[in-house]
Amino acid sequence: NAGVTQTPKFRILKIGQSMTLQCTQDMNHNYMYWYRQDPGMGLKLIYYSVGAGITDKGEVPNGYNVSRSTTEDFPLRLELAAPSQTSVYFCASSGGQGYTEAFFGQGTRLTVV
Amino acid sequence: DQQVKQNSPSLSVQEGRISILNCDYTNSMFDYFLWYKKYPAEGPTFLISISSIKDKNEDGRFTVFLNKSAKHLSLHIVPSQPGDSAVYFCAASEAGTYKYIFGTGTRLKVLA
Numbered sequence: 001n002a003g004v005t006q007t008p009k010f011r012i013l014k015i016g017q018s019m020t021l022q023c024t025q026d027m028n029h030n031y032m033y034w035y036r037q038d039p040g041m042g043l044k045l046i047y048y049s050v051g052a053g054i055t056d057k058g059e060v061p062n063g064y065n066v067s068r069s070t071t072e073d074f075p076l077r078l079e080l081a082a083p084s085q086t087s088v089y090f091c092a093s094s095g096g097q098g099y100t101e102a103f104f105g106q107g108t109r110l111t112v113v
Numbered sequence: 114d115q116q117v118k119q120n121s122p123s124l125s126v127q128e129g130r131i132s133i134l135n136c137d138y139t140n141s142m143f144d145y146f147l148w149y150k151k152y153p154a155e156g157p158t159f160l161i162s163i164s165s166i167k168d169k170n171e172d173g174r175f176t177v178f179l180n181k182s183a184k185h186l187s188l189h190i191v192p193s194q195p196g197d198s199a200v201y202f203c204a205a206s207e208a209g210t211y212k213y214i215f216g217t218g219t220r221l222k223v224l225a
């Protein structure tokens with residue numbers, strides 16, 4: 001089982017560039033999430049989705065966009081990269097049926113210069 | 114507004130002794146709590162969880178205690194092993210929201 005797969009693993013962007021972080025899961029989970037981890041700040045929820053076609057903002061959504069056209073995929077889009085978006089990004093999914101845990105991908109380390 | 118707090122950024126423990134990691138929360142609507150372990154350059158991995166109807170859950174060397182009146186939970190690792198050295202995150206969820214809110218993490222170092 002691949003679980004949650006994120007690509008790329010590393011990326012350097014220039015200020016103002018755009019990019020899409022890819023996330024796919026093969027567990028048929030309805031719920032998917034994007035988190036960012038900054039040093040000493042823990043994991044902050046950016047966006048989440050409760051199913052195909054449904055997305056909602058998390059704690060820190062500004063500067064990001066998401067879409068959920070299929071159950072498997074949940075890409076995160078950065079339109080105008082800023083240095084404040086330098087972070088490690090984690091995608092996660094959960095079955096969402098009652099009390100259940102989330103499974104995480106290995107992360108994407110993004111640097112904006 | 115940090116709803117889930119881990120006030121100890123780091124903790125060092127001797128191998129074989131008990132490690133106790135603490136977590137406090139402010140939202141009384143949280144009813145499911147989880148602990149995750151994270152190694153460098155990897156994603157967090159689920160360790161153990163507890164629902165608000167329990168006050169203790171045990172899985173091998175790992176036990177989570179929940180004190181709802183104090184809005185406090187703790188993770189006990191007994192005995193601690195060098196392989197337990199990692200960052201531990203506490204997380205909480207509110208029924209019906211399916212969002213997981215994380216704390217800032219505690220870096221545990223188990224000394225051989």
